[in-house]
Amino acid sequence: MIEVTGLPDNPLKFIIIMVVAGFAAVAAAKVYGLLFMRWKTPFRVGEVMNVNRADVTEWADGKGYVSAGGELWRAVSKDDLKPGDAVKILSVNGLLLQVKKDAP
Numbered sequence: 001m002i003e004v005t006g007l008p009d010n011p012l013k014f015i016i017i018m019v020v021a022g023f024a025a026v027a028a029a030k031v032y033g034l035l036f037m038r039w040k041t042p043f044r045v046g047e048v049m050n051v052n053r054a055d056v057t058e059w060a061d062g063k064g065y066v067s068a069g070g071e072l073w074r075a076v077s078k079d080d081l082k083p084g085d086a087v088k089i090l091s092v093n094g095l096l097l098q099v100k101k102d103a104p
Contacts, residue, residue: 056085
């Protein structure tokens, strides 16, 4: 039998060491995430979005989707809109935009 130095003779001890090492690795990754990933750029929602115009991508019955800031948003409007129309963002309610047709 080949003998490797540094490894325990009992296979059960080896398995326990590997499980504990796995938990330690996951715990270290969690601590890293908590400490260093919290300063990443926040999601752009509401006033932070800093976009006041959008383009309609899908529309039917007063609601649909618009492209604003490179992202698709659910939107509602009282205006009659169709895909390709430019709209102005009036307000943001969570992830829903209130829009109106923008004059060319």
